[in-house]
Amino acid sequence: MTGLQLRAPAAFRRGGGRWLVPPWVAPAVGLCVVVLVGWTGYLVGTLPPDYRANHWGIAWGGFDVGLAVALASTAVLIARRSPFAEVTAAVTGTLLVCDAWFDVLTSRGTSAVVQSSVEAALVELPLAVLCFWIARNLAHAVEVARPFLRAAGFTIRGNKLVAPTSATRPGTSPSR
Secondary structure: OOOOOOOOOHHHHHHHHOOOOOOOHHHHHHHHHHHHHHHHHHHHHHOOOOOOOOOHHHHHHHHHHHHHHHHHHHHHHHHOOOOOHHHHHHHHHHHHHHHHHHHHHOOOOHHHHHHHHHHHHHHHHHHHHHHHHHHHHHHHHHHHHHHHHHHOOOEEEOOEEEOOOOOOOOOOOOOO
8 A cells, every 4th residue: 555545445445244333334424524514514604703612621620631641541551452552542633723723713812822832833733643644554454454454364353353263273273
């Protein structure tokens, strides 16, 4: 696999009768996108240009606690070489992008905007790119390993990888 591949290989997309994610999920998520785009247009056109929020400190503090938990989870799962690091890295990258976005857009005054923009450009966004790179590499490793696992007789049952029995393992004879 070279370059950016946006679709899984055809054999994987067909599912062979066993889907890890049911085929109805993609159209359902697509419908959510259509609804969200309409709702976002409505909000952009009707929300006031400024707003005083209650619990502002708790909102930001809570978000930063969540971001810290995501960063810590990603670090621990990477250190443990867990396949779940792909998920936490993607979540962490997304939270970092959101943090940069809202830090810059909710800053008041020139110095605060400059400070949050520099922090976003030098810390949050590069770290987000690193997280997305980690998630992509882990996903790629799974895609590369998949044909070899299938050829060795591994299957997926109940969303778990099941090792072949000696009777079904290629190149072996059934035990007596």
